[in-house]
Amino acid sequence: MNIKKTNFKLAALAILTAxxxxxxxxxxxxxxxYKELPPIDAKRGVLLEEFTGxxxxxxxxxxxxxxxxxxxxGDQLIVVGIHSGGDAFSIGDGDAVWGGITQCxxxxxxxxxxxxxxxxxxxxxxxxxxxxxSGLVGRNAWSDIIRNEIQKEPIVDIDLQPELVNDAxxxxxxxxxxxxxxxxxxxxxxxxxxxxxxxxxxxxxxGLNNSFNFDYKHDHVFRAAVNGxxxxxxxIVHGTPTTIEHEIDLDAKWNPENLSVVGFVxxxxxxxxxVEAKVxxxxxxxxx
Amino acid sequence: MNLSKTxxxxxxxxxxxxxxxxxxxxxGSVQSDILFPEKDYKIGTEDYKDKVLTNTxxxxxxxxxFVDAGLRVEYLEHPLPGFEPDFKGWGVPNIYxxxxxxxxxxxxxxxxxxxxxxxxxxTYEERSLGIDNSIRGGRLKVNALKGFRFTALGGIQRxxxxxxxxxxxxGADVEFDLNDYVKxxxxxxxxxxxxxxxxxKNEEKEDIIVPGTNFKLNLPxxxxxxxxxxxxxxxxxxxxxxxxxxxxxxxxxxxxTYRHGNALMLxxxxxxxxxxxxxxxxxxxxxxxxxxxxxxxxxxxxxNMPAFAYQHTYSLAALYPYATxxxxxxxxxxxxxxxxxxxxTALGGKYGTKxxxxxxxxxxxHHTGGEKFHNSLYGTDGGHTSFFKMGxxxxxxxxxxxxxKITKEFHLNFMxxxxxxxxxxxxxxxxxINSNILVLEPKWKMSNKLTLRGEFQYLFxxxxxxxxAYGLLELSILxxxxxxxSDQWNCGETNLHYYMATVTGNYRRNRLMVGYGRxxxxxxxSGGVCRYVPASRGFQLAYSYNF
Numbered sequence: 001m002n003i004k005k006t007n008f009k010l011a012a013l014a015i016l017t018a019x020x021x022x023x024x025x026x027x028x029x030x031x032x033x034y035k036e037l038p039p040i041d042a043k044r045g046v047l048l049e050e051f052t053g054x055x056x057x058x059x060x061x062x063x064x065x066x067x068x069x070x071x072x073x074g075d076q077l078i079v080v081g082i083h084s085g086g087d088a089f090s091i092g093d094g095d096a097v098w099g100g101i102t103q104c105x106x107x108x109x110x111x112x113x114x115x116x117x118x119x120x121x122x123x124x125x126x127x128x129x130x131x132x133x134s135g136l137v138g139r140n141a142w143s144d145i146i147r148n149e150i151q152k153e154p155i156v157d158i159d160l161q162p163e164l165v166n167d168a169x170x171x172x173x174x175x176x177x178x179x180x181x182x183x184x185x186x187x188x189x190x191x192x193x194x195x196x197x198x199x200x201x202x203x204x205x206x207g208l209n210n211s212f213n214f215d216y217k218h219d220h221v222f223r224a225a226v227n228g229x230x231x232x233x234x235x236i237v238h239g240t241p242t243t244i245e246h247e248i249d250l251d252a253k254w255n256p257e258n259l260s261v262v263g264f265v266x267x268x269x270x271x272x273x274x275v276e277a278k279v280x281x282x283x284x285x286x287x288x
Numbered sequence: 289m290n291l292s293k294t295x296x297x298x299x300x301x302x303x304x305x306x307x308x309x310x311x312x313x314x315x316g317s318v319q320s321d322i323l324f325p326e327k328d329y330k331i332g333t334e335d336y337k338d339k340v341l342t343n344t345x346x347x348x349x350x351x352x353x354f355v356d357a358g359l360r361v362e363y364l365e366h367p368l369p370g371f372e373p374d375f376k377g378w379g380v381p382n383i384y385x386x387x388x389x390x391x392x393x394x395x396x397x398x399x400x401x402x403x404x405x406x407x408x409x410x411t412y413e414e415r416s417l418g419i420d421n422s423i424r425g426g427r428l429k430v431n432a433l434k435g436f437r438f439t440a441l442g443g444i445q446r447x448x449x450x451x452x453x454x455x456x457x458x459g460a461d462v463e464f465d466l467n468d469y470v471k472x473x474x475x476x477x478x479x480x481x482x483x484x485x486x487x488x489k490n491e492e493k494e495d496i497i498v499p500g501t502n503f504k505l506n507l508p509x510x511x512x513x514x515x516x517x518x519x520x521x522x523x524x525x526x527x528x529x530x531x532x533x534x535x536x537x538x539x540x541x542x543x544x545t546y547r548h549g550n551a552l553m554l555x556x557x558x559x560x561x562x563x564x565x566x567x568x569x570x571x572x573x574x575x576x577x578x579x580x581x582x583x584x585x586x587x588x589x590x591x592n593m594p595a596f597a598y599q600h601t602y603s604l605a606a607l608y609p610y611a612t613x614x615x616x617x618x619x620x621x622x623x624x625x626x627x628x629x630x631x632x633t634a635l636g637g638k639y640g641t642k643x644x645x646x647x648x649x650x651x652x653x654h655h656t657g658g659e660k661f662h663n664s665l666y667g668t669d670g671g672h673t674s675f676f677k678m679g680x681x682x683x684x685x686x687x688x689x690x691x692x693k694i695t696k697e698f699h700l701n702f703m704x705x706x707x708x709x710x711x712x713x714x715x716x717x718x719x720x721i722n723s724n725i726l727v728l729e730p731k732w733k734m735s736n737k738l739t740l741r742g743e744f745q746y747l748f749x750x751x752x753x754x755x756x757a758y759g760l761l762e763l764s765i766l767x768x769x770x771x772x773x774s775d776q777w778n779c780g781e782t783n784l785h786y787y788m789a790t791v792t793g794n795y796r797r798n799r800l801m802v803g804y805g806r807x808x809x810x811x812x813x814s815g816g817v818c819r820y821v822p823a824s825r826g827f828q829l830a831y832s833y834n835f
Contacts, residue, residue: 033546058716064499065500068499068662069500071500087716144504
């Protein structure tokens with residue numbers, strides 16, 4: 001064999017052997033895989049719109065991630081589960097071979113919110129949008145984005161008071177919501193959106209490994225928009241608190257004890273502030 | 289976009305000159321698929337904003353003795369339904385120049401390459417799936433020495449209209465034909481090849497926080513992957529063994545776990561006049577290898593695990609197609625046997641009969657949970673996976689095909705298939721679907737110019753949407769025309785008819801298909817990679833031209 005040829009072949013084999021050797025040396029030991037981050041100051045409310053579905057097998061994992069994040073950030077992380085698309089059940093679904101599905105968590109407004117956010121066929125669920133500035137992001141990115149967003153200084157302060165209103169027989173039939181808005185800058189024009197959420201709903205959820213859980217507890221499920229699909233336009237001026245009041249009828253499907261109201265203000269710059277308030281039990285209908 | 293316009297302008301100016309120059313040939317093609325979509329709530333179509341949707345491609349290449357060059361224009365600004373949102377765009381995403389001299393070949397620009405069976409590197413274009421994961425950079429191929437081939441490459445990978453500079457790919461591959469050095473081998477007609485490849489992915493770190501904690505992951509910047517293989521041929525016998533190994537590659541696909549990936553494949557095939565047999569087995573684990581670790585769906589893959597499920601062309605047989613589970617891993621077995629009953633024998637009949645048996649059997653791996661970190665798999669080794677023990681059944685397909693020419697004018701194809709499809713593993717919902725499929729395909733050559741082909745298929749199942757029936761009649765009017773009508777009917781549950789009528793014309797190098805009908809929502813798969821196609825209805829045009 002020609003010396004040149006041999007050298008060339010040896011060089012090629014050397015590159016490959018080096019590669020093989022490198023492969024083994026590259027490993028990160030279990031003790032070195034985590035870096036603790038400095039503690040942060042959670043300054044504002046962050047809204048996570050989680051697009052989910054009862055037939056979505058990866059969604060329980062997303063719910064576990066959300067549980068962890070809620071434990072970490074508490075009231076300052078506001079999560080809304082919006083059921084939509086092919087992974088959500090509809091009443092009378094052909095897929096509902098289980099018979100007697102009582103809880104289908106999809107609602108028309110939720111479908112529209114999902115479409116508006118860009119959830120179309122070809123986009124896998126679960127997927128989320130954070131403060132309406134992140135675009136649609138997968139669950140691996142939520143922790144990092146929420147951590148960054150929650151440290152930002154808020155310019156709007158929202159105080160939300162939802163209260164059940166009972167009818168003559170003492171049964172809650174309506175929900176009265178009072179929202180007080182204050183700002184720290186001069187003036188802000190935005191939309192205030194009020195949503196009703198319900199937690200602790202027992203309904204079927206598909207999971208990994210062919211699992212079908214009929215006793216699955218669904219939390220923070222979007223039920224209805226109180227003040228219009230896009231909310232209502234508000235103009236908040238410094239020094240002058242703005243108060244918005246609404247009253248809506250309760251849907252018979254909802255359990256008044258598990259309801260909460262989410263209020264957030266948003267404009268072209270995204271969600272400026274978000275809060276969630278648990279619905280407290282009612283007062284009787286005020287006398288005219 | 290300026291680069292695209294400049295590239296197109298250069299090409300339009302240079303191509304005619306090049307074509308005229310001595311020793312330069314010009315080849316290219318145009319392909320355009322157009323849909324005029326209509327809303328059809330019964331079958332569940334989307335709402336369409338556009339009146340016309342199209343995926344259009346045009347490419348041209350100049351070839352000469354020492355230099356090749358080419359480019360491709362894509363217009364996907366209003367794409368057909370069912371492609372990922374980032375698929376939208378238009379421009380010149382593929383452009384290259386190749387210099388060739390005495391067995392050395394150097395490419396600059398966009399190129400495709402595969403090492404071995406694709407376990408650690410396979411870049412390719414598959415338009416029906418919206419896949420084009422080409423590498424933009426440089427590649428050197430050396431074929432100057434006898435029985436020795438060497439490839440080295442480096443660059444960044446295409447992901448739709450983005451070439452991420454945060455992630456770089458480098459690779460080297462060597463193949464060696466032992467028979468060129470051992471005389472007794474070549475004398476006995478033996479071809480025995482050894483191959484080895486190496487791929488390095490270098491990606492900038494990113495912040496991945498373990499959910500619910502204050503810890504972020506220490507991600508490896510470099511991921512190494514290695515592949516060795518050997519291929520032996522003699523007479524009708526072909527034996528292949530291949531092993532691949534991938535270093536720590538925490539990614540969205542594997543829940544950011546740090547386990548190593550590996551794949552092993554053994555294949556044996558034998559063919560002789562009158563019959564052939566194939567048997568192959570593959571075990572792969574954690575072999576989803578992307579240039580962007582946090583990507584999902586079908587883009588940014590560096591590798592492609594070969595499909596072990598038979599690729600069906602009959603529409604009901606392809607109703608539940610299997611998608612290779614590269615990230616979780618699988619044990620896959622495939623066997624095929626073909627036999628020709630000779631002419632003028634009892635079973636062969638006057639013209640002979642061909643029989644084919646195919647079996648695919650794919651199971652997941654057996655997994656036992658491991659330690660978690662704060663209730664999360666992120667940063668762990670992801671538990672333990674047995675080597676031989678298998679998990680649940682992912683897919684099973686046993687099909688028998690008969691191909692018989694009955695008379696000079698009449699030909700018959702028959703197929704029976706039994707399929708078990710784990711819809712939960714593949715699509716994320718639905719459970720196990722068991723089905724039996726029967727297909728009858730007669731072909732009648734009515735005259736020198738007219739041939740009538742029919743397809744009659746029936747799928748029996750108790751799951752999902754129940755039974756389906758399919759009928760097709762296709763008339764070929766040589767040399768230019770073909771007319772077909774078909775209907776796919778869900779007689780089991782929805783009672784919906786997915787009808788389609790098309791006329792196809794061929795003239796010289798042009799091909800035009802015009803059709804109208806409904807397309808069912810489902811999965812379009814090719815080589816084990818699938819894309820979800822939503823339901824659609826409307827007027828369709830498909831045009832292609834090759835030169």
